[in-house]
Amino acid sequence: MTQLIWDGLFVGSFYALIALGYSMVYGIIKLLNFAHGDIYMLGAFIGFALLTSMGGIPASLSLVALLGVLLVSMLLTGGVGVLIERLAYRPLRGAPRLAVLISAVGVSFSLEYGIAAIAGPNPRAYPVRLEGGVFQVLGARVSLPQIVLMLIAAGLMVALNFYIQKTSTGRAMRSIALDANASLLMGINVNAVITRTFFIGSALAGAAGVMAGAYYGKIDFLMGFIIGLKAFTAAVIGGIGNIKGAMLGGLVLGFVEAFGSQWFGGQWRDVFSFAVLILFLTLRPTGILGERVTERM
Amino acid sequence: MRIGTRKTILLGIGAAMVITTAGCSGGLLSSGSSDATSSGPVKLGMVVPLSGSSAPTGAYMKNGAQLAVDEINKAGGVLKGRKLELMVEDEACDAQQAVASANKVVSAGVVVSVGGYCSGATLPTLPIFQKANVPMIIPAANSQELVKQGLANVFLINGTGKQQSTTALAFMKKSGFATVALVDDNTSYSKDITTETQAQIEKDGSVKVLLNTSVTAGESDYSAVVGAIMAKNPALVYWTGYYQEGGLIINQLKKAGFTGKIMVADGSVDPSLAKIAGAGAEGVFATMTQTPDTIKGAEKWIANYKAKFNSDPGPYSTQAYDAVRVAAKAIEDAGSTKGADIIKALEAINGFSMFSGPLKFTPEHTLTSGGFVILVIKDGKFILNSVQP
Numbered sequence: 001m002t003q004l005i006w007d008g009l010f011v012g013s014f015y016a017l018i019a020l021g022y023s024m025v026y027g028i029i030k031l032l033n034f035a036h037g038d039i040y041m042l043g044a045f046i047g048f049a050l051l052t053s054m055g056g057i058p059a060s061l062s063l064v065a066l067l068g069v070l071l072v073s074m075l076l077t078g079g080v081g082v083l084i085e086r087l088a089y090r091p092l093r094g095a096p097r098l099a100v101l102i103s104a105v106g107v108s109f110s111l112e113y114g115i116a117a118i119a120g121p122n123p124r125a126y127p128v129r130l131e132g133g134v135f136q137v138l139g140a141r142v143s144l145p146q147i148v149l150m151l152i153a154a155g156l157m158v159a160l161n162f163y164i165q166k167t168s169t170g171r172a173m174r175s176i177a178l179d180a181n182a183s184l185l186m187g188i189n190v191n192a193v194i195t196r197t198f199f200i201g202s203a204l205a206g207a208a209g210v211m212a213g214a215y216y217g218k219i220d221f222l223m224g225f226i227i228g229l230k231a232f233t234a235a236v237i238g239g240i241g242n243i244k245g246a247m248l249g250g251l252v253l254g255f256v257e258a259f260g261s262q263w264f265g266g267q268w269r270d271v272f273s274f275a276v277l278i279l280f281l282t283l284r285p286t287g288i289l290g291e292r293v294t295e296r297m
Numbered sequence: 298m299r300i301g302t303r304k305t306i307l308l309g310i311g312a313a314m315v316i317t318t319a320g321c322s323g324g325l326l327s328s329g330s331s332d333a334t335s336s337g338p339v340k341l342g343m344v345v346p347l348s349g350s351s352a353p354t355g356a357y358m359k360n361g362a363q364l365a366v367d368e369i370n371k372a373g374g375v376l377k378g379r380k381l382e383l384m385v386e387d388e389a390c391d392a393q394q395a396v397a398s399a400n401k402v403v404s405a406g407v408v409v410s411v412g413g414y415c416s417g418a419t420l421p422t423l424p425i426f427q428k429a430n431v432p433m434i435i436p437a438a439n440s441q442e443l444v445k446q447g448l449a450n451v452f453l454i455n456g457t458g459k460q461q462s463t464t465a466l467a468f469m470k471k472s473g474f475a476t477v478a479l480v481d482d483n484t485s486y487s488k489d490i491t492t493e494t495q496a497q498i499e500k501d502g503s504v505k506v507l508l509n510t511s512v513t514a515g516e517s518d519y520s521a522v523v524g525a526i527m528a529k530n531p532a533l534v535y536w537t538g539y540y541q542e543g544g545l546i547i548n549q550l551k552k553a554g555f556t557g558k559i560m561v562a563d564g565s566v567d568p569s570l571a572k573i574a575g576a577g578a579e580g581v582f583a584t585m586t587q588t589p590d591t592i593k594g595a596e597k598w599i600a601n602y603k604a605k606f607n608s609d610p611g612p613y614s615t616q617a618y619d620a621v622r623v624a625a626k627a628i629e630d631a632g633s634t635k636g637a638d639i640i641k642a643l644e645a646i647n648g649f650s651m652f653s654g655p656l657k658f659t660p661e662h663t664l665t666s667g668g669f670v671i672l673v674i675k676d677g678k679f680i681l682n683s684v685q686p
Contacts, residue, residue, distance in 0.1 A: 007520040121348045125572040216517040218573045261521035267511035
């Protein structure tokens with residue numbers, strides 16, 4: 001039981017990190033950024049390239065090196081996110097929503113097969129693995145790398161929440177989410193804020209990518225597809241456009257999956273998880289926290 | 298004005314694309330029913346994964362087949378001096394891509410198909426080759442589903458899922474594994490082996506299946522299935538999917554403190570499995586047909602392969618090599634390139650020497666004996682296990 005909760009919590013924190021980017025972008029410009037899962041993949045590959053170029057890293061320094069690589073990868077994926085917004089979404093700002101959605105699907109495929117062409121279609125084993133002690137907590141097996149990764153994820157989420165709630169840019173984001181035109185009239189540089197949103201969302205996905213590479217040890221160019229869909233699901237469960245909802249939705253999806261496969265067997269896990277999603281949406285279409293009265297972002 | 302310019306550019310690009318495409322294919326009308334040609338090279342089609350997660354195996358197969366084609370051409374070709382020509386197209390282990398590629402090789406006028414790796418992607422290509430009356434000698438794909446329909450043009454030269462299950466069960470009994478967990482990835486090939494193994498185990502009665510479950514391929518976290526296995530604590534876990542997920546599951550099982558043994562099926566036999574699984578891969582068993590590394594007396598063949606492609610042969614290099622040789626033999630025996638004649642010649646083959654032993658097809662068009670052996674990972678490499686069933 002405690003094992004299931006811990007497993008759900010751990011997987012859920014990955015979903016949550018990626019769901020945040022989905023939710024932020026949707027909250028601000030009502031775009032389902034389907035390329036978001038591939039930013040996660042890109043982060044894993046950038047981390048792979050950096051770690052490989054560093055050559056042999058002594059095991060004692062691997063955590064430090066990994067943190068450095070994590071930061072650089074976040075900066076780079078953030079930059080790519082900004083570039084994608086500038087090239088593929090901003091020119092379509094006034095276009096029908098469907099056109100932007102298709103543009104996002106196009107970006108997704110371009111990223112996937114671009115990486116496949118550059119890095120090769122074969123899966124790669126990560127040069128640095130997070131290995132560490134395992135101990136029992138209330139009957140659950142908990143490993144040190146899991147704790148480190150969850151602390152990083154939690155730290156990033158707390159920082160993001162602070163940024164959105166307490167800084168002027170955060171306030172600008174929230175106001176654009178409420179009404180973009182009024183924000184423009186109030187003198188907010190809407191384009192600059194949207195750029196920043198894409199940067200933050202993509203950086204978080206990139207961080208999740210590096211973390212997944214280092215923990216699971218295998219990366220490939222399609223690794224962002226399924227987790228992208230799941231993170232999207234998590235964002236919808238939590239109430240899309242709502243930051244705290246995305247975090248909560250990620251954890252909920254992690255739990256539902258862990259318990260679903262325990263109760264019904266592995267082959268029924270996704271059936272169960274998505275049946276829960278359908279049921280949830282029919283009963284509460286706005287998600288857990290996505291009520292109209294709460295402000296988005 | 299601006300819109301006008303854009304339109305012109307788009308039109309220009311479109312026109313350029315049409316022109317180049319037409320130039321490549323030589324027009325749409327020239328292809329088609331060229332299977333009754335009586336001169337020029339004899340074309341063999343090979344649809345194997347060249348991209349996607351199984352791309353490395355596709356490359357091994359392509360090279361193996363090319364080696365056979367070159368050897369046969371050097372010895373004078375088939376049908377009084379006609380050369381063999383290999384046409385390789387990508388299957389990507391994806392049904393849609395496989396169908397497109399199968400159509401492509403059929404319309405290019407191939408006489409025999411010598412491809413097929415992922416069973417799930419090979420299945421939908423069967424009717425395409427059948428309608429075009431092209432015999433298929435499938436070197437690797439081995440799901441029971443492929444022969445269930447009883448199509449006259451389908452021949453398997455890899456052992457089937459059923460034969461693999463028999464070997465797996467015999468090994469479990471011999472090594473004294475009393476309890477087992479069967480895990481597949483919900484693909485046609487993988488599910489075929491777990492279903493068949495479970496059926497045989499239940500019939501036999503000396504081993505107990507504690508768990509039969511599936512995972513979703515393409516994910517990174519398999520803690521759910523690992524948790525389920527840990528709860529049952531079987532003596533052996535038999536994973537029948539492909540090596541990417543296999544590597545992750547082995548790694549996560551070992552991290553979770555699993556102390557039992559792990560065995561994988563032939564789809565996971567790839568050098569990358571040990572890399573992904575890390576240190577936990579040592580001692581993992583596999584049910585597999587012989588690879589060049591494990592066949593006695595294959596050193597000369599390996600040396601030829603290395604000299605030609607500057608790399609080591611891998612899984613299914615030998616089967617692809619044999620598929621081409623069987624095709625050439627059948628064409629020669631039939632004395633024609635007509636599908637029906639070649640099928641008759643294939644059915645009549647008796648004792649043709651292959652890596653997996655002398656060839657004689659069963660009425661079902663499968664091998665008489667599967668030729669499966671048990672491999673084990675030692676120092677990150679698959680070698681022949683000392684205990685064989």
